[in-house]
Amino acid sequence: EVQLVESGGGLIQPGGSLRISCAASGLDVSNNYMTWVRQAPGKGLEWVSIIFAAGTTFYSDSVKGRFTISRDNSENTLYLQMNTLRAEDTAVYYCGRGLGGATCCHFDSWGQGTVVTVSS
Amino acid sequence: DIQMTQSPSTLSASVGDRVTITCRASQSVTNCLAWYQQKPGKAPKLLIYKASTLESGVPSRFSGSGSGTEFTLTISSLQPDDSATYYCQQYRRYWTFGQGTKVEVK
Numbered sequence: 001e002v003q004l005v006e007s008g009g010g011l012i013q014p015g016g017s018l019r020i021s022c023a024a025s026g027l028d029v030s031n032n033y034m035t036w037v038r039q040a041p042g043k044g045l046e047w048v049s050i051i052f053a054a055g056t057t058f059y060s061d062s063v064k065g066r067f068t069i070s071r072d073n074s075e076n077t078l079y080l081q082m083n084t085l086r087a088e089d090t091a092v093y094y095c096g097r098g099l100g101g102a103t104c105c106h107f108d109s110w111g112q113g114t115v116v117t118v119s120s
Numbered sequence: 121d122i123q124m125t126q127s128p129s130t131l132s133a134s135v136g137d138r139v140t141i142t143c144r145a146s147q148s149v150t151n152c153l154a155w156y157q158q159k160p161g162k163a164p165k166l167l168i169y170k171a172s173t174l175e176s177g178v179p180s181r182f183s184g185s186g187s188g189t190e191f192t193l194t195i196s197s198l199q200p201d202d203s204a205t206y207y208c209q210q211y212r213r214y215w216t217f218g219q220g221t222k223v224e225v226k
Contacts, residue, residue, distance in 0.1 A: 035215070037164075037217075044205075044207065044217060044218070044219045044220040045156075045158075045164060045207055045209075045217040045220070046217065047209075047214070047215040047216065047217065050215065058214065060214075061121075094163055094164070099169075100211065103150075103152050103211060103212060104211060105211055105215075106154035106166060106169035106170075106209065106211060107154070107156075107164075107166065107209075108166045108169075108175065110163035110164055110165075111163065112162075112163055113163060
């Protein structure tokens with residue numbers, strides 16, 4: 001059974017940095033498409049970033065240049081390093097596993113989310 | 121960027137009703153379209169992928185159709201447990217979600 005457990009969220013001041021984590025079991029983060037999706041309070045889902053098994057990464061325009069997705073294969077953990085945080089980055093951050101063939105991906109497994117609040 | 125537009129934004133229907141949600145893409149996404157259900161305080165749950173393939177374990181009252189730019193999610197007989205917000209997502213070019221459709225069961 002796939003389990004994804006996010007952690008590391010919290011209250012951070014604008015301009016600050018935070019790294020959130022997603023510990024995986026039942027799958028190898030190194031062999032899967034792994035993604036971060038966020039949801040601002042009362043709003044819809046917004047795709048943030050994805051890392052392919054080969055290591056290729058993609059980012060939404062709203063976080064490009066500020067956020068970095070990475071993984072630690074030995075810890076089987078996905079990370080999102082968030083720098084220069086803004087109030088509009090306040091959200092629940094979900095990690096997920098992507099599945100796809102010729103085209104990636106729909107997201108079939110999700111964590112419970114970690115809350116990031118950017119406020120002074 | 122590919123924009124995804126869902127309609128309606130909210131709907132209210134009775135138990136047993138047939139419910140349809142529409143998702144339109146700003147350009148063709150072929151069949152690279154998924155549907156998710158999300159309940160308050162919970163993570164999204166995959167219902168449908170490749171526009172019409174039912175995810176394992178999802179009740180058969182859920183179905184998806186469409187290709188190109190227009191897609192529908194149908195609940196054939198609405199149940200109380202279906203009260204949730206539903207999102208479409210394209211994965212033809214990068215990844216984009218629709219704004220969501222909130223379904224209330226009367």
